[in-house]
Amino acid sequence: xxxxxxxxxxxxxxxxxxxxxxxxxxxxxxxxxxxxxxxxxxxxxxxxxxxxxxxxxxxxxxxxxxxxxxxxxxxxxxxxxxxxxxxxxxxxxxxxxxxxxxxxxxxxxxxxxxxxxxxxxxxxxxxxxxxxxxxxxxxxxxxxxxxxxxxxxxxxxxxxxxxxxxxxxxxxxxxxxxxxxxxxxxxxxxxxxxxxxxxxxxxxxxxxxxxxxxxxxxxxxxxxxxxxxxxxxxxxxxxxxxxxxxxxxxxxxxxxxxxxx
Amino acid sequence: xxxxxxxxxxxxxxxxxxxxxxxxxxxxxxxxxxxxxxxxxxxxxxxxxxxxxxxxxxxxxxxxxxxxxxxxxxxxxxxxxxxxxxxxxxxxxxxxxxxxxxxxxxxxxx
Numbered sequence: 182x183x184x185x186x187x188x189x190x191x192x193x194x195x196x197x198x199x200x201x202x203x204x205x206x207x208x209x210x211x212x213x214x215x216x217x218x219x220x221x222x223x224x225x226x227x228x229x230x231x232x233x234x235x236x237x238x239x240x241x242x243x244x245x246x247x248x249x250x251x252x253x254x255x256x257x258x259x260x261x262x263x264x265x266x267x268x269x270x271x272x273x274x275x276x277x278x279x280x281x282x283x284x285x286x287x288x289x290x291x292x293x294x295x296x297x298x299x300x301x302x303x304x305x306x307x308x309x310x311x312x313x314x315x316x317x318x319x320x321x322x323x324x325x326x327x328x329x330x331x332x333x334x335x336x337x338x339x340x341x342x343x344x345x346x347x348x349x350x351x352x353x354x355x356x357x358x359x360x361x362x363x364x365x366x367x368x369x370x371x372x373x374x375x376x377x378x379x380x381x382x383x384x385x386x387x388x389x390x391x392x393x394x395x396x397x398x399x400x401x402x403x404x405x406x407x408x409x410x411x412x413x414x415x416x417x418x419x420x421x422x423x424x425x426x427x428x429x430x431x432x433x434x435x436x437x438x439x440x441x442x
Numbered sequence: 443x444x445x446x447x448x449x450x451x452x453x454x455x456x457x458x459x460x461x462x463x464x465x466x467x468x469x470x471x472x473x474x475x476x477x478x479x480x481x482x483x484x485x486x487x488x489x490x491x492x493x494x495x496x497x498x499x500x501x502x503x504x505x506x507x508x509x510x511x512x513x514x515x516x517x518x519x520x521x522x523x524x525x526x527x528x529x530x531x532x533x534x535x536x537x538x539x540x541x542x543x544x545x546x547x548x549x550x551x552x
Contacts, residue, residue: 224506231454231512238447238454245446245520249535256542377513378543382550384483384510391502392479395465398509402458 185397188225189404193233194412195424196365197346198226198372201434213393220383221393223376228398230373232405237366240413241308244363247321247353248370250304251331255345255375258335275439278337282432285351286425295361295417296354308363312416322358330356335375345372347431350424361417361424366409446523453519457512461505468501514543 184206192198200222207218237243301320310317321327334348346368353364383389412420472479480499483506484492492500521536 224509227509227513231458231509231516234516235451235454235458238451241444241447243447245450246532246535249517249520249532249539252539253535253542256539256546260542260546373513374517374539374543377510378546380510381514381547384507385547385550387482387485389483389503389506390481391468391483391499391506392481394506395469395479395502398506399462399465402462 185225185400186404189229189232189401189406190408190411191404191427192226192229192346192401193369193405193408194365195346195408195420195427196350196368196372196412197427198222198229198376200226201347201431205434205438207393207397211393213390216383216388217390217393220380220388221390221397223380223383224389224394224398225401226372226376227380228401229405229408230369230376232402233366233369233409234373236406236409236413237369241306242363242366242413243370244304244306244321244359244367245370247304247306247357247359248367250324251327251349251353251367252371252374254328254331255335255338255349255371256378258332259338259375259378261336272439274337275435279432279435279439282347282428282435285348285355286428286432288355289351289421289425289428292355295421296358298360299358301358306363310360310362310417311414317360317363319358319360319363323356327352327357338375345375347428361421362412365412365420369409445527446520449519449523450516453516454512457508457515461508461512464501464505464508468498468505471496471501472498514540517543 188203203222203225204218207213207221208215213221234243298317298319299322300318301322303324304321305319307316307318330352331349334345334352338345338348349368349371350364353359353367354361359367475498477498480502484500484503486507489500489504493504517536517540521533521540524532524536
């Protein structure tokens with residue numbers, strides 16, 4: 182449960198689900214069967230998203246329209262994941278995934294700070310950022326490219342069962358010009374929707390185990406109460422550095438699981 | 443706050459509160475009966491009977507179902523807000539998201 186609280190803080194602060202860390206931890210440290218571990222991790226993602234959105238949405242940091250638009254691509258991509266599974270070997274995919282994560286972390290690091298918000302007339306939104314002390318107004322660029330890449334990201338995450346948020350945040354931030362905090366909040370909204378679909382399926386198939394899921398969900402709810410407040414207060418620069426470290430951890434986990442197969 | 447943000451926030455708070463209350467009730471019942479946490483969930487159809495019989499597993503399962511169902515309701519809620527605002531484009535976008543969610547759940551049952 183303490184683990185779940187920590188996972189809730191980090192997940193909700195960075196807009197990622199953290200399934201790639203949760204699943205091996207549950208199965209190795211707590212001895213949960215792999216499908217039960219996945220089901221539990223998905224429930225955790227929902228809890229993270231729902232709780233964090235109560236904060237993000239009320240502060241106007243979540244771009245609901247952008248989130249819904251990209252969610253169409255993510256959902257369709259995820260459904261098509263089964264098709265890709267036939268075409269590409271899972272291990273190859275895991276190594277590619279790790280390589281992309283490292284590349285993204287490097288790109289974010291090279292950029293150094295947050296993107297400068299530009300008004301583009303598309304999907305514009307505005308939120309108050311306490312860390313800089315004024316309102317941030319921004320528009321979205323390259324909506325089409327972002328949509329296509331979300332298809333790809335949804336496809337890969339549907340296939341590997343992980344990695345939604347780790348791609349969504351950089352796609353929105355680096356490519357579409359969405360400020361880092363808004364990208365985190367919007368990614369947080371989207372992962373909850375994707376996870377709910379997956380969780381309903383796992384529930385129907387009987388892989389949900391209250392022995393793991395209930396304490397984990399309750400712990401996550403506590404942690405995810407705190408995370409968004411940190412995300413709101415911390416500067417985008419500090420958040421970015423934490424995010425890069427988490428991406429590298431994800432990449433390392435991916436390589437380890439890939440080699441372990 | 444925009445109407446959509448208010449609606450979503452309200453739905454989420456209700457969903458979390460109900461789900462936590464159900465899970466807490468399940469845990470309390472479990473402790474009262476001196477039983478460990480159950481190892482499996484109760485199928486949807488058997489939940490009403492389990493609730494009536496004060497079975498902890500039924501309360502815990504329903505709590506998880508409410509938690510899982512909350513994002514579905516949230517998407518449906520934002521759909522209603524977009525319909526009210528006559529925002530055609532996003533009615534379409536949100537409806538497709540809801541549709542894909544429901545279709546994948548139905549397909550996944552097989």
